[in-house]
Amino acid sequence: MKTEDYAVAVGHGVDPARWQEEFEVLMGRIAGRFARVEPRRRLRAFVQGLLSELPRKNCWSIAEWAGEPSPDGMQHLLGRARWDADRVRDDVREYVLEHLHDEDAVLVVDETGDVKKGTHTVAVQRQYTGTAGRIENAQVAVYLVYAGLHGHAAVDRELYIPRSWTCDPDRCRAAGLGEDTVFATKPELAARMIGRFLDAGHRVGWVAGDEVYGGNPKLRSTLEERKVGYVLAVACSAEVTTGAGKFRADALAAKVPKRAWQKLSAGVGAKGHRFYDWAVIDLAEPRPGSHRLLIRRNRTTGEHAYYRCFSPAPVPLATLVRVAGSRWRVEETFQAGKGLAGLDEHQLRRFTSWSRWVTLAMLAHAFLAVVRADEHTRHPAPDGLIPLTCNEIQRLFTMLVAHHVHDVAHRLSWSAWRRRHQARARASHYRRQAANQT
Template sequence: MWRAGCLEIGHVRFGRRAGETHRRQRRQGAPVRPHTIAEWAGESTPDGMQHLLGRAEWDADQVRDDLRDYVVEHLHDDQAVLVVDETGDVKKGTGTVGVQRQYTGTAGRIENAQVAVYLVYAGRRGHAAVDRELYVPRSWTSDPDRCRDAGLDQDTAFATKPELAILMITRFLDAGHHTSWVAGDEVYGGNPRLRAALEERGTGYVLAGACSHEVTTQAGKFRADALARKLPKQAWQKLSAGAGAKGHRFYDWAAIELPDPAPGSRQLLIRRNRTTGELAYYRCYSPRPVPLSTLVRVAGSRWRVEETFQSGKGLAGLDEHQVRRYASWSRWVILAMLAHAFLAAVRADEHARHPAPDTLIPLTCNEIQRLFITLVIRPVHDTAHRLGWSHWRRRHKARSQASRYRRQATQA
């Protein structure tokens, strides 16, 4: 039982990037940073971390609700956009909840991976994830025993990624929070149920679509790419999709009105790269007509989710878990989201209260994390602490090795 707990949550490392840092520090003769969170935090064993993620009595969904309120309070923006997207963590084996061979943008190919859908609140003051749902493939939901072993309900029903998005957006709105817009990529833009659910609630959206997506205009039904070829030169406008690290992201944009007897305004939005000519397409809806610049702003907000994934993984360890069961995954992820939201909230408050002088860029989440670790946490890693963890690792590996030999002998 102890061994199973260690396999699930005992070795919570900082992941692949930290492993590379560890090896580089050792080659350069620098002090080697501890490689488990419990060790890095100054604890003598991983028992406390195991207990927090696996056995302690607390509700991750209640923490999620508190996190959502915290993010909206500190990053509040009347023009904020909810961005929905999924990200995957590459995994080995088949025992980790939700794992199967599937495409993940993290690797850019089909891998043995675990995928989750996230909802990100993106406003002018900052952005942070406010909800998450694990994508559980049919290979899992069709096997009740496998679900039970991973801590899922035996009657867990399969849900597509757009259905998970509807669930999270509904939770956000039902909690009393307001948003005028939702953005997402082709996975979500191509789903009629998601679009219908948003229109029913009067929530606008700018959702990416495929070039083969068909829309109905006053002249008939056409593919999106066929309509783009028919646009005259004067239909395009140069507009910024938002400021990036290297300046404004300028593209050429055009919008085509889509007639519909239902209330609201609908358009096909087309984006053209000013250098390559590459086109991208968006299905748009708003309760009332809005200018092209508003649709472009919402479309540009979708990149915030990529920044959230990057900083959430790089600064808060969103993807650095080695957990197997659903409850432990849910707890780890919500704590990582909370840590990232804290950095985003501090950044927003600092920018508002203490604007940086012209000679300095404003404080970033990366810099705030470094300062927080250096000035607040101050973990103690003396010789006795490091020798103690060395002893623990050797003892743990000896027990694991003995367990493997016993299991092998039993199977033989």
């Protein structure tokens, strides 16, 4: 981009030069994870490709967008090049904490699924996924999201490996999993990630999650032992103990007097504050700390939601409501990670490639979240404009900083490469079909 073009952009309150500098600093931050210069250069192009506005992001489309003659280099980066995705994941966490740190931040745990075809993709099986809203052939991963006042981004990930895989060592080996891979529940994966976060020297006051995590006593005990507060959703049938005895959560909600309900906002959404009626009941637990049941009532439908809450010391109802509302940040993170950084668009079968793809997608989204936070601090939006969003930053970054223009020869060469690859694939399918029929 030319200097005078930057000047025009700056006149509109946008400084692409600073975005480019931030991107280069981020690339330099993880460059040491790669021993050779070739994968470092390819990494930069790959992340820019994830941030691009390609309608579909995979090794083929990103390689063509980056100007490479074939997808071989991008596939090598994800599958065979020597680098540790877990160390880059740690770099992402430190990057997010450095720029989005907030004393009142919340760690949110949740899973998301990617619908897949076939049976060979690592960890795939027919299972429920909220992405589709039903049971589908899917791959599910649990993510840990750091949500604070300045922004939110995923800082860790764990692939959920179903029992149908862990009891089949040969299948695990074929997908790049160790033969000693053992089954872990989603709450166990969440505890593993939270433990990594805390063991890295970071502190957080609260963890939030849905019923999958709130209904797990072991996860709750783990958080209590580490003196981390939580607001975790539970089912209406969850049993809790009060001074008057043991009750179902919905039975307690029916006993709450009208004067005990308070109208409070669970945070600001796209259409304004999310107001609900809230009530809280103290629980009788033998363990130290403040244990409570939080009840949310929809002001229109009357529908109830329930949360098991713990804090080392008693806190106001408004604090519990704020933490409960933070859980929606994980949905926004998934939406942005998938829509802007290709988090769910990988077409990869092996575990190493999966972990590398999602880690780099987390990195790409973290970059957008950090730029957004920086822009909101440096350049408050003028009257008549909303503050810059991650969507708008991605669009401007692609157009003003990372735009690639390729000649006709490059486009035609890729067309020939695709047709040649497809011809080989078709011939292979025909040979296999003929062999099966003999």
